[in-house]
Amino acid sequence: MEAWNQLYHEIINNELLRAALLFGFSFLAYFLAKKFIVETAHRLSRRSANPWDDLLSQHKVYNIAAYAVVLLVVHFGAHFLPRFQPVLERLVEVGWTVLVVLLLDRLLSVGVSAYERHPISKEHPIKGYVQIAKLFVYAAGTIIALATLFNRSPWVFLSGLGALSAVLLLIFRHTLLSFVASFQIVSQDLFRIGDWIEMPKFGADGEVIDIALHTVKVQNWDKTIVVIPTYKFLEESFKNWRGMELSGGRRIKRAILVDQSSVKLLDDELLARLKKVHLLKDYLDRKLREIEEYNRSQGIDTAASPLNGRRLTNLGTFRIYIEEYLKHHPKIRKDMTLMVRQLAPTPQGLPLEVYCFVADTRWIPYEKVQADIFDHILSTAGEFDLRVYQMPTGNDLKEGLKALWNPKSRPNA
Structure with a gap:
């Protein structure tokens, strides 16, 4: 018994030992609060079907309870250190201010997360506005904490901020610009x-x-x-x-380059071949009848020269064929712009541009449709006696040199 009394008097008389005990009890209180209060709250949240519990757990709102327990221990244990009691009580008040700021910060984050679960959040995001609110919370908390720490009125610090307004504007320039930008992004x-x-x-x-x-x-x-x-x-x-x-339509705007030396008037053989093409049959019947009537009405003798009167060309017929192909394509929007046009000739050939809209705006289906269309165009150009232009490749040069040095390999050799 005497040993306990002696230990008690030692603790009472030794301020350093009392401070160490207060620190130890604070740490123990934090550990126990986290183990039993915070972890229990997290465990109950996981079992609960309420989504708000999960959000509170996700943003660590429950963890603030452990810090609050520490502040309570320090608050009630401060009178054991009378020399440091005023300082400790002031620090506890600052601690409560910090905890309130942290609590508001995390509750605002919970609100944002809950809002972002609704489809409307994509059209009207509020994250920027909430971050502005957090800035005000932290600014107010900082002023209150400093006022408490230095035992001054908060208005003293606010009046000092007025004198530093130019510096603050410079420091928070990007924040102000970002706030204006966020407002315009959402409002417009x-x-x-x-x-x-x-x-x-x-x-x-x-x-x-x-x-x-x-x-x-x-x-x-x-x-x-x-x-x-x-x-x-x-x-x-x-x-x-x-x-x-x-809009429900994704644009195709791509051209192939036609070798201009392969463009020609339709001869009887090519015309007979193209009349068998289903997509061209109606067009050729109508166009040939129209041309024949025009030439007859103008008294033009087409037999004298191919330059007399109007005639069809392989390029023009190919252009109509591509248009008809696109009009009959199930993946092309018929209610949106659809045309095949010639662009200005270039040294690399005559551009023949496809301009239309695919009904599926998704990237992969769109690319598949576009590839299928141009696969077909490139593979059918030869049926119109047209050549698609491309720069000579190494194999072209190799074959050319082989023909030059080996006369027997030439077609007319």
Whole structure:
């Protein structure tokens, strides 16, 4: 018994030992609170069907309870250290302020996560506004904590901020610009989460996955992530493909190069062959009748020269064939622009451009349809006695040199 009394008096008289015990009890209280209160709350959340419990657990709202227990232990144990009691009580007040700020921060995050589970969040994201609210919470918490720590009125610090307004504007310049940009992005519906945007200056070509106060995250099609400052969307141009997706048609605008030396008037042999083509039969019957009536009405003798009167060409007929092919294609939108046109001749050949819209806006189906169309065009050009232009390859040069050095291999040798 005397040993316990002696130990008690030692603790009472030894301030350093009392401080160590207070620290030890605080650590033990934190460990027990985390073990029994926090982990129990997490376990109950996992068992509960309520989604809010999961969000509170995900954002570690329950963990604040462990810190609150520590502050309570320090608050009630401060009177054992009378010399440090005023300082400890002030630090506890600052600690409560910090905990309230953390609690508000995490509750706001819970609100954002709950909101993002609804489809409307893609059209009207609130993450940027919530981050502004968090900035105000942290600013207010910092002012209150400093006022408590230095035993001054919060208005003293607020009046000091007025004098530093120019410096604060410089420090928070990007934050203010980002806030304005976030407001305009949402209010004008410039883009949403899930939109496909292109911003070449920043190497962005993919889907928007996050719109925050300071940054917009874009996941490119190669799965890389591009982070763009939000305010840059007010300074730089970008392309949003949402209109294409909403229209239900994705454009094909691609040309093949026709060797201009292969363009010619239709002769009887080629005409007879093309009349057997189902897609051209009605067109050729109608066009030949129209040309014959025109030439007869003008008294033109077409037998005297092929240059007399109107005639069909293999290129023009091929162009009509492609148009008919596209009109009968099940994956092409008939209610949107559809044409095959010639562009200005180039040294590489005459561009024949296909301009139409695929009914499926998804990337892979779109590419398949486009590839099928041009596979068909390239493979049928020869049926019209047309040649598709391409630069000479190594094999072309090899065959040419072989024919040059081996006269027997020449066709007319």
